[in-house]
Amino acid sequence: MPVDVYLNVAVSGLLTGLVYGLMALGLSVIFGVVRVVNFAHGEMMTIAMYLAIVLFQSLHLDPLVMMVPIAGVLFAFGYALQAGLINPFINRPEHAQFILLVAVALILVNVLLLIFGPDARSVQTSYAYDSFALGPLIVDATKVYAGAAAIVVAAALFAFFRLSYVGKAIRACADNYTGALVVGLNVKRLYALTFGIGAACVGAAGSMLVLIIDVTPPLGPQYTLLAFVIVITGGLGSMPGALLGGVLIGMTEAMAGLLFTPSAKSMFAFAILVLVLLFRPQGILGKRAS
Amino acid sequence: MMRRLVGRVAPRGLWLLGALLLALMIAPHFANDYVLTVLILILYFSYTGQAWNIMMGFAGQLSLGHALYVGLGAYTAAALYVHFGIGPWIGLLAAVPVAMAAGAIIGFLAFRFGVAGVYFAILTIAFAEFARIGFDHVAYTGGSAGYFLPVAQYAHNDLWNLRGAPIMFYYVILALTVAAFVLCRLLLRSRVGYFWLAIREDEEAARALGIDTFRYKMIAVVISAGMTAVAGVFYAFYYNNLFPEQVFSIARSIELILAPIIGGIGTLFGPVLGAFVLTGLSEGMTDLLHALGFDIPGAKQVFYGICLLVVVVALPDGIWPWLSRRLGLERRR
Numbered sequence: 001m002p003v004d005v006y007l008n009v010a011v012s013g014l015l016t017g018l019v020y021g022l023m024a025l026g027l028s029v030i031f032g033v034v035r036v037v038n039f040a041h042g043e044m045m046t047i048a049m050y051l052a053i054v055l056f057q058s059l060h061l062d063p064l065v066m067m068v069p070i071a072g073v074l075f076a077f078g079y080a081l082q083a084g085l086i087n088p089f090i091n092r093p094e095h096a097q098f099i100l101l102v103a104v105a106l107i108l109v110n111v112l113l114l115i116f117g118p119d120a121r122s123v124q125t126s127y128a129y130d131s132f133a134l135g136p137l138i139v140d141a142t143k144v145y146a147g148a149a150a151i152v153v154a155a156a157l158f159a160f161f162r163l164s165y166v167g168k169a170i171r172a173c174a175d176n177y178t179g180a181l182v183v184g185l186n187v188k189r190l191y192a193l194t195f196g197i198g199a200a201c202v203g204a205a206g207s208m209l210v211l212i213i214d215v216t217p218p219l220g221p222q223y224t225l226l227a228f229v230i231v232i233t234g235g236l237g238s239m240p241g242a243l244l245g246g247v248l249i250g251m252t253e254a255m256a257g258l259l260f261t262p263s264a265k266s267m268f269a270f271a272i273l274v275l276v277l278l279f280r281p282q283g284i285l286g287k288r289a290s
Numbered sequence: 291m292m293r294r295l296v297g298r299v300a301p302r303g304l305w306l307l308g309a310l311l312l313a314l315m316i317a318p319h320f321a322n323d324y325v326l327t328v329l330i331l332i333l334y335f336s337y338t339g340q341a342w343n344i345m346m347g348f349a350g351q352l353s354l355g356h357a358l359y360v361g362l363g364a365y366t367a368a369a370l371y372v373h374f375g376i377g378p379w380i381g382l383l384a385a386v387p388v389a390m391a392a393g394a395i396i397g398f399l400a401f402r403f404g405v406a407g408v409y410f411a412i413l414t415i416a417f418a419e420f421a422r423i424g425f426d427h428v429a430y431t432g433g434s435a436g437y438f439l440p441v442a443q444y445a446h447n448d449l450w451n452l453r454g455a456p457i458m459f460y461y462v463i464l465a466l467t468v469a470a471f472v473l474c475r476l477l478l479r480s481r482v483g484y485f486w487l488a489i490r491e492d493e494e495a496a497r498a499l500g501i502d503t504f505r506y507k508m509i510a511v512v513i514s515a516g517m518t519a520v521a522g523v524f525y526a527f528y529y530n531n532l533f534p535e536q537v538f539s540i541a542r543s544i545e546l547i548l549a550p551i552i553g554g555i556g557t558l559f560g561p562v563l564g565a566f567v568l569t570g571l572s573e574g575m576t577d578l579l580h581a582l583g584f585d586i587p588g589a590k591q592v593f594y595g596i597c598l599l600v601v602v603v604a605l606p607d608g609i610w611p612w613l614s615r616r617l618g619l620e621r622r623r
Contacts, residue, residue, distance in 0.1 A: 037408050085599075085603075088603075092606060094352060094407060094408060094411075095346065095352055095551060095555065096551075096602060096606060098352075098354075098411070099548070099551050099552075099598065099602050100599065100602050100603070102544055102598075103595045103596075103598040103599040103602060104595070104599070105595075106591055106592075106594065106595035106598065107591075107592055107595035107596060107599070109588075109591070110588035110589070110590075110591035110592045110595065111588070111592055112588075113587055113588030113591075114586055114587075114588040114589060114592065117587075118587065217588075221540060221541070225415065225419065225540065228412050228415075229416070232409070232412060236409075261427070263423070263426060263427070263434070264423055264426070264427055266419070266423055267419075267420055267423040267424060270416045270417075270419050270420045270423070271420065273412075273413075273416045274413065274416050274417065274420070277400075277403075277405050277409060277412070277413050277416070278399050278403050278405070279403070281403060281404065281405050281409055
């Protein structure tokens with residue numbers, strides 16, 4: 001195979017990986033602060049994807065524009081979930097939190113199945129078959145838009161956590177729970193905000209991903225797993241790590257699909273996860289837990 | 291050994307246990323085929339729950355990838371039967387060591403490199419998923435098109451080759467469940483069992499007391515994996531078909547751990563009770579929704595999820611600790 005095939009596949013994987021990275025960023029933010037592993041992450045993304053599809057099919061609204069309101073809806077959902085269900089579980093053992101979120105995930109998948117049925121759905125935008133040519137490189141326009149949007153959202157999130165008062169307060173909760181309580185932060189409310197922000201990330205990622213892949217309800221659990229693989233590879237709790245992990249896994253999947261067989265592509269993602277867990281359990285950019 | 295088995299149990303508890311066992315022994319003579327299948331399912335989940343409980347309930351290691359051991363057991367025994375005509379009981383001699391080896395590898399890698407808690411849980415998922423996709427591409431065992439065992443006539447029950455009517459499978463899985471219950475009780479009252487509990491409660495403290503935590507965690511993983519593989523062999527011969535998508539799926543791993551968690555983690559009776567409650571709930575829901583004419587795909591799972599949510603929120607330690615207090619089975623201190 002000529003070299004430009006590899007290059008094309010690599011770039012395509014990179015752009016998809018950025019969207020994966022944004023999705024994983026949501027998981028990472030939630031775990032980094034609330035210390036709860038969101039086992040319903042992929043399911044929340046499928047909600048966003050179906051919202052984008054409904055908006056597109058009924059009102060012809062472009063998913064990339066609808067990204068903002070969809071992220072808003074998911075924010076509200078995440079906030080309510082944390083405030084109502086998860087906050088009482090914060091000091092419970094891991095397996096109890098796990099079962100709680102598995103139950104939530106089960107409900108979400110099957111509510112979507114009830115409403116939309118098992119058929120795969122997608123959006124057909126006017127630019128679905130456009131592409132950009134850069135020398136030997138031919139890149140799908142949708143993937144370029146999605147990747148660029150992912151970078152913008154991630155940058156906004158970095159800025160929020162670095163610059164805003166609330167962002168700093170949330171980081172304070174993550175650094176030292178007791179300390180945050182002592183200085184008078186409303187930790188439970190900040191946790192709910194954080195979960196909402198994580199959900200908003202995944203909502204934005206979902207509205208981008210709907211341009212790239214078809215959605216069915218059982219996609220949720222698969223993407224939950226994928227988000228885990230990415231976040232642990234990059235470093236649980238590290239925001240740049242999540243993006244890096246997303247790009248790495250996106251490119252690995254694309255390359256594995258090209259060199260072996262597309263159905264075996266996630267095997268390589270899991271192989272990377274196993275290697276990372278064994279040789280650098282804190283992830284590529286993660287800090288070692290004390 | 292008898293004293294270790296029944297010592298310090300409230301007499302009422304023994305009577306109730308005996309009554310339950312008796313009821314299960316004679317149940318097939320009163321149950322129709324449908325109820326019998328449901329009972330087999332309940333016992334299957336009691337058994338696998340018991341096996342998983344050794345790792346999580348006793349030794350405190352959260353595994354979310356137990357489908358791996360079910361699958362390895364099932365595929366090993368099925369491959370021996372299909373390709374070499376070797377029956378399931380001999381097949382066990384290969385299936386159990388294979389799963390034990392897999393458990394040992396995962397345990398060794400995780401515990402040596404200090405992978406613990408959530409990370410350990412996700413490592414176990416990763417191995418199970420790796421196996422799922424891997425088996426999709428193994429032509430020797432049918433790949434993603436599935437692996438089928440020759441289906442025998444139901445005219446006579448062939449216990450040696452596990453070919454026959456559901457009632458035979460019922461007694462096989464009942465025997466396995468009872469054996470697992472007894473084994474767990476013995477383990478829990480042995481030196482190893484006490485070490486496990488120490489590790490579960492506080493690993494640092496256990497190590498400080500001189501317990502070789504690595505070694506005892508390894509023992510827990512290996513025993514749990516081996517026991518789960520036996521369930522895999524049963525699965526293969528009971529269902530006669532194996533698909534990587536189904537056998538190794540994360541949904542299977544979750545299904546398998548729900549019973550002990552709902553029933554009560556770390557308790558002996560929790561997995562059994564949890565299996566009864568969850569399977570009963572699931573089957574009852576199917577009937578109810580069917581009767582109401584509300585038979586849409588997904589409806590059952592939504593209610594199932596809601597029930598799960600209610601139990602987790604209302605009974606943090608599971609149903610059994612609460613129920614045993616109610617029944618007055620709690621040992622006086």
